[in-house]
Amino acid sequence: MSSIKRILVTGGAGFLGSHLCKRLVEQNHDVICLDNFFTSQKTNVEHLLGKSNFELLRHDITHPIFLEVDEVYNLACPAAPGHYQYNPIKTMKTSVLGAIHVLGLAKRCRAKVLQASTSEVYGDPEIHPQPESYRGSVNPVGPRSCYDEGKRAAETLFADYHRQNRVDTRIVRIFNTYGPRMHPYDGRVVSNFIRQALHGEDITIFGDGSQTRSFCYRDDLVEGIIRMMNGPSDFMGPVNLGNPGEFTIRELAEIVLELTGSKSKIIEKPLPADDPTRRRPEISLAKEKLDWEPKTPLRDGLSKTIQWFQSIRMEDYRAPTPHY
Ligand code: NAD
Ligand code: UDP
Numbered sequence: 001m002s003s004i005k006r007i008l009v010t011g012g013a014g015f016l017g018s019h020l021c022k023r024l025v026e027q028n029h030d031v032i033c034l035d036n037f038f039t040s041q042k043t044n045v046e047h048l049l050g051k052s053n054f055e056l057l058r059h060d061i062t063h064p065i066f067l068e069v070d071e072v073y074n075l076a077c078p079a080a081p082g083h084y085q086y087n088p089i090k091t092m093k094t095s096v097l098g099a100i101h102v103l104g105l106a107k108r109c110r111a112k113v114l115q116a117s118t119s120e121v122y123g124d125p126e127i128h129p130q131p132e133s134y135r136g137s138v139n140p141v142g143p144r145s146c147y148d149e150g151k152r153a154a155e156t157l158f159a160d161y162h163r164q165n166r167v168d169t170r171i172v173r174i175f176n177t178y179g180p181r182m183h184p185y186d187g188r189v190v191s192n193f194i195r196q197a198l199h200g201e202d203i204t205i206f207g208d209g210s211q212t213r214s215f216c217y218r219d220d221l222v223e224g225i226i227r228m229m230n231g232p233s234d235f236m237g238p239v240n241l242g243n244p245g246e247f248t249i250r251e252l253a254e255i256v257l258e259l260t261g262s263k264s265k266i267i268e269k270p271l272p273a274d275d276p277t278r279r280r281p282e283i284s285l286a287k288e289k290l291d292w293e294p295k296t297p298l299r300d301g302l303s304k305t306i307q308w309f310q311s312i313r314m315e316d317y318r319a320p321t322p323h324y
Contacts, residue, residue: 006030006068008111010061010102011075013037015182016116016174018044019222020073025054032067036060039078039320044181061098062090065105071229072113074102077151079118081144081272082187082323088146095150096157103161103169114170114229115158117238119279120148121173129246129280132173132238142274155238162236170235172228175242175281179218179301180308185319190215190302192324193253194309197262207271209250212278216243217301220294227290235289242281243294259302 007024011017012033018040024031025048033045034057048054059065061076077094078084084091099115106113122130123138138148161167178190185191196203224241247255253266286292 004028004030005070006032008032008034008067008069008072009075010034010072010098011077011116013040013042013044013056014075014079015040015044015179016177016218016222017075018181019179019218020075020225021045021048021054023222023226025051028053031055032057032069034059034061034065035076039080039083039183039186041317043316061101062093064101067105068109069105069111070109072102072106072111073116073225073229074098074113075116077116080183080186080188081147083321084147085143086321086323091146092150095147095154099154099157103157103167106169107161107165107167112168112170112229113158114172114225115154116225117155117171117173118147118151119173119175119240119242119281120144121152121155122279123148124274124276125279128278129244129282130240131282132240132285139274143272144274159236168233170228170231171238172225173238173240174221175216175240175279176213177216177218177221177242179305181218182305183320184309184312184314184317185324187324189213189249189252190305193256194260194302194306197256197260197264198306198309200262200264202267203253203257203264204269205249205253205266206269206275208268209253210248211275212246212248212280213252214243214246214280215252215298215301216241216294217296217304220296224286224290224292227292231290239286239289240281240283241286241292242283243298244280244283245298246278246280247298255299255302259299260306
């Protein structure tokens with residue numbers, strides 16, 4: 001049985017953060033959830049508010065924070081393309097200043113600190129599937145750069161605080177993840193297709209739908225993040241976390257139509273600039289070091305996500321940005 005720890009989760013009210021907070025609270029840890037609510041809302045953690053081992057803090061991670069904790073999970077950052085491109089300078093500040101602030105805090109408290117990095121560090125990859133050793137093909141001056149390069153700079157800071165200051169850092173590279181509590185207006189492909197299918201709207205495929213993604217269910221992913229935080233002391237990563245099942249975007253649209261029984265039409269819209277052509281994680285490192293692999297097949301995870309979308313009231317959600 002592990003001991004009770006004081007744990008800070010930045011971005012803790014978001015899609016992944018709220019599920020991570022729930023898991024950590026259930027394990028009896030003392031959890032501080034920090035968020036500025038840019039792409040989330042308090043209702044995501046409403047069910048935790050009455051718990052004596054949960055605390056909610058409105059704070060923007062681009063400003064320093066002074067707390068005493070044993071572990072930090074750094075998830076604060078808009079993750080959907082429409083959200084991170086809305087104010088790209090702020091996105092870069094969130095990644096870079098946010099990393100500096102949590103690393104400084106971890107150094108002062110001798111805390112362990114985990115960075116939620118992304119498959120976007122591989123850009124539009126020339127190597128398939130993507131192993132951690134692949135250094136990526138990223139446009140430094142395109143519309144996705146604020147996110148991709150921000151996350152790459154954050155990885156550099158994590159590696160340097162580890163080398164220079166011996167901070168116990170961990171890096172996970174998260175591939176496309178979906179599940180209940182995704183923001184219904186985040187503009188990501190799974191939330192868009194489900195929302196559109198359930199409301200009888202056209203399903204918007206960008207381009208011809210031949211680009212691929214690998215979709216990991218939220219619970220599998222959060223399990224991987226927790227295993228990485230508690231993994232071998234000499235393993236800082238980066239480690240890929242994602243589901244190696246690879247689907248074209250058109251296949252995803254067809255599965256969503258089948259599972260919802262919707263009569264929505266599939267239509268094509270222009271492909272956004274720098275949209276990666278294909279993406280699939282190589283996860284042998286996570287299997288070897290963390291004994292982790294995803295367990296939820298796409299159809300099962302989508303069915304649970306669809307059920308959740310059917311249970312919410314859309315009027316309770318405000319769109320964080322006009323891009324969805
Ligand atoms: P999300 O948008 O639901 O969560 C991000 C949270 O961070 C939100 O609650 C948001 O309000 C908060 N936030 C944003 N800027 C902030 C700031 N300056 N200060 C404080 N809080 C701030 O997205 P998510 O999918 O839960 O992603 C969580 C993390 O995982 C992100 O760092 C993201 O880059 C990473 N990630 C997610 C995926 C995915 O597919 N979901 C893939 C790769 C990486
Ligand atoms: N996409 C789409 N229709 C949508 C939203 C997204 O076809 O309504 C495509 C998008 O162009 C990309 C893929 O789906 O090729 C995944 O997009 P998402 O924004 O979910 O994440 P990304 O992996 O691009 O960051």
